[in-house]
Amino acid sequence: MLMQKSSEGAELSQVEEQFRQVLLEAIDEGLLVLGENSRKALYFHLQNMFSLKKEDVPDRPEAFVEGLKKIFGAGAKAIETWILKSLYQKLGAKYEEKKNSQFEDYLNDAKEIIRANATRKA
Amino acid sequence: MAFWFLGETGWAIYTLVLGVEIPYPSIADVFWLSGYFPLFLALYWYVKTFGFVLSRRTLVILMTTVFVLSVLVSAVLITPILGAEEDSITMLVDFAYPLLDLVLFSVAVLGLAVFLKGNLGKSWLLINAGILSNVGADILFSYMTAQETYYSGHPLELLFHFGYLLFLLAFYAHAKEL
Numbered sequence: 476m477l478m479q480k481s482s483e484g485a486e487l488s489q490v491e492e493q494f495r496q497v498l499l500e501a502i503d504e505g506l507l508v509l510g511e512n513s514r515k516a517l518y519f520h521l522q523n524m525f526s527l528k529k530e531d532v533p534d535r536p537e538a539f540v541e542g543l544k545k546i547f548g549a550g551a552k553a554i555e556t557w558i559l560k561s562l563y564q565k566l567g568a569k570y571e572e573k574k575n576s577q578f579e580d581y582l583n584d585a586k587e588i589i590r591a592n593a594t595r596k597a
Numbered sequence: 598m599a600f601w602f603l604g605e606t607g608w609a610i611y612t613l614v615l616g617v618e619i620p621y622p623s624i625a626d627v628f629w630l631s632g633y634f635p636l637f638l639a640l641y642w643y644v645k646t647f648g649f650v651l652s653r654r655t656l657v658i659l660m661t662t663v664f665v666l667s668v669l670v671s672a673v674l675i676t677p678i679l680g681a682e683e684d685s686i687t688m689l690v691d692f693a694y695p696l697l698d699l700v701l702f703s704v705a706v707l708g709l710a711v712f713l714k715g716n717l718g719k720s721w722l723l724i725n726a727g728i729l730s731n732v733g734a735d736i737l738f739s740y741m742t743a744q745e746t747y748y749s750g751h752p753l754e755l756l757f758h759f760g761y762l763l764f765l766l767a768f769y770a771h772a773k774e775l
Contacts, residue, residue: 548715
């Protein structure tokens with residue numbers, strides 16, 4: 476029983492770790508649409524205005540979205556879309572826009588995909 | 598902007614160096630008119646990247662507004678320009694400036710709609726103000742040229758200068774954000 480719980484915990488942290496890694500890569504790729512310099516400037520502003528480092532985005536996605544909205548207004552939605560497309564592509568899934576779904580909802584779905592993939596492999 | 602700088606330089610050479618009456622259209626007009634294309638492409642590519650977030654309704658409203666403005670500008674200019682005894686190239690240039698300004702405005706206003714609620718909105722507000730300042734200046738310029746009441750140093754040129762200042766502020770505001 477104890478061993479089963481410990482194995483579930485390990486699987487969970489593996490999923491979390493993979494999610495973090497893939498999301499950070501997707502953010503980097505998604506923001507590259509703006510150009511390298513603008514991407515750097517955006518990370519700088521997020522850190523300055525929201526004390527949000529790139530590495531913290533998987534833990535504080537709502538702050539990330541808030542920061543994007545503060546800078547880009549409605550254009551933030553476009554950046555979210557590029558990031559999510561890149562994220563889903565990395566997971567071998569297709570990004571489809573859903574009505575009333577927020578950035579965080581898509582991230583939760585992505586976690587589910589990683590979990591399902593991990594279970595299938597196991 | 599480099600083309601517009603060359604246009605201004607050409608104009609300054611006619612006025613300050615050669616000291617002659619500036620022909621219209623002149624080489625300065627070639628540079629000014631050429632400058633619209635790269636500026637349009639730059640704005641278009643920028644807006645196209647983000648434009649898909651705009652709703653169909655917003656697009657229809659904004660494009661209708663620009664269309665109505667274009668019709669109004671043409672209506673204001675058509676009688677004085679066609680009434681003036683100008684050759685066809687001069688008439689074409691008279692119409693080209695304000696209409697090309699409106700083409701720029703049609704894209705810039707979409708950018709404003711996308712970024713209005715964000716910090717980048719300031720920059721797009723200034724770009725739109727700069728373009729509208731040019732629209733006003735070019736309408737007056739075309740009208741007065743047709744009426745033969747325009748002279749070098751006319752107060753309407755202030756609107757062109759305001760336009761440049763607004764563009765400068767817009768680029769500064771944008772560079773500050775990204």
